Amino acid sequence: MMGAIVGDIVGSVYEWHNIKTKDFPLFRDDCFFTDDTVMTCAVAEAVMNGGRFGSWIFSDNREPYNSYGNGSAMRVSPCAWIMDCGFCARTGMWPSNGRARVQLSAEVTHNHPEGVKGAMATADAIRNAISLGGDSDTLAAITGSIAEAAYGIPDWIKDKAYSYLDEPLKDVLRRWKKFISKD
Template identity: 50%
Template sequence: MLGAIIGDIVGSVYEFSNIKTKDFELFKPNCRFTDDTIMTCAVADAIMNGGSESDYIRSMKKYGRMYPHAGYGGRFRVWLRSMDTEPYNSFGNGAAMRVSPCAWVMDCGFCARTGIWPSRDLARLSASITHNHPEGIKGALAVCDAIFMARFYFRGWYIEYSTPIDSDPDECKRRIKEHIEKEYGYDLSMPSEEIFKDYKFDETCQGSVPQAIIAFLESTDFEDAIRNAISIGGDSDTIAAITGSIAEAAYGIPEEMKEKALSYLDEPLKDILRRWKKYMRSDESWMK
C-alpha cells in the first residue's frame, strides 16, 4: 500500500494546480499526505483488526477524526463527524484509492494451485461501508483486481507452458487490461496523451479509475507510472494513489522513494505501516 501513499504525497501539490507534463519534481517541500493516505492506512488497520464491517467503520472514523483537515469529500467528512454508520450511496473515487491493502491479502498461491480467485469480500466491504453505489463498489473491485493480477503475473505466480510470464510485461498488462475491460466495462483504450488534452477534475470512480489504470498500463517502472498519473491532470493525488497502488504490485518501489515518502508521515501512520509489514510477513505467500 506504500505505492498508494507515494502517489498521494507526490500528487498532493498538483490536485488543484494540474501539471500536464511528466517533467516535474517528485517530492516537493510542500508535498503532504492527504485523506488518501489516511484512509488507505485505516483500511489496513481494519484488516489487521479482523476486517469486519465494524472494524472498517471504527478504523476510518478513528483515523479520520485524528486528521480532520486532510481533504475529505464533503459527504465523507459529515459521515466521519457523525455518530451515523450508514453508507450514503457514494460513487466517489475514495472507494478505489483506499482499497490496496485488501488486494495484498488475497492469496496468490491459492489461485496458482486451484485456478480460483481468492475472495474479494474485504475489498467490497471496504467500499460499501460508505460508497455503496454500484459504481463505487465497481471502482474499488477493479483496482483490487488490477493490483492482485499485477502481483500474480509480474511476480511469477502464473505459469504457461511450464514458464512464468513475468518476463513479458506487455503480456502481463494485456491480461490485466483485458480482464478489467471485460469484467467492469471500463474503456482502457485511450492513450494517456489523449486523455490529458481535455481531462477535467473528476472525483467519481467512473471518471478517474480508468484513467489511473491506463497510467499504469503505459508505464515502464514505478516512477514512470506516478509521472504518467500526475501528467493526466484532474484529481491528481487520488489518480496517482490508484496508479501507484497497482505499480507497486508490478514493479516494486525503489528504496530511496520509500524512504523519502516515509519522511512525510507522522508516527501514528508509520506505526500502521510497521504493523502491516509484520502482519503480512506472518504469511509469506501473500507477500510475493
C-alpha cells in the same frame, strides 16, 4: 500499500494545481499526505485488528451515500496484500474472503456498484496519473498501489515518502509490515 502512499504524497501538490506534463519532481518541500493515506492506513488497521474503522465497516449503523467516485479504489490496497493470488491465477476468480473485504472497504462510503467495481479493479506510473489532471493525489494513490505490485518501489522513493508521514501513520506501516510477513 506504500505505492498508494507514495502516489498520494507526490500528487498532493497537483490536485488543485493540475499539470499536463510528466516532467516534474516527484517530491517537493510542500508535498504532504492527505486523507487518501489516512484512509489507506485505516483499512490496513481494520484488516490487522479491527480498529475503529473496522467497527464502522462491520456496523449496522454505517451510512454509505451511494457514491461511485474513486475513494473506494484509493484505499483498497491493503486488501490486495492479503488475497490469495494463487487462487486467482488458477481459477480466474477472486477468493471469496478477498472479494468480501474489498467490497466492505468500498461500501462504507462508496456503495454504488460502480464504486465497488472501482475498488475491485485496483487490486514512471505515478507521473502518468498526475499528468491526467483532476484529483491528482487520489489518481496517483490508485496508480501507485498497482505499480507497487507490478514493479516494486525503489528504496529512495519509499524512504522519502515515509519522511512525510506523522508518527501514528508510521506506526501503522511498521505493524503492517510485520502483519503481512507472517504468511
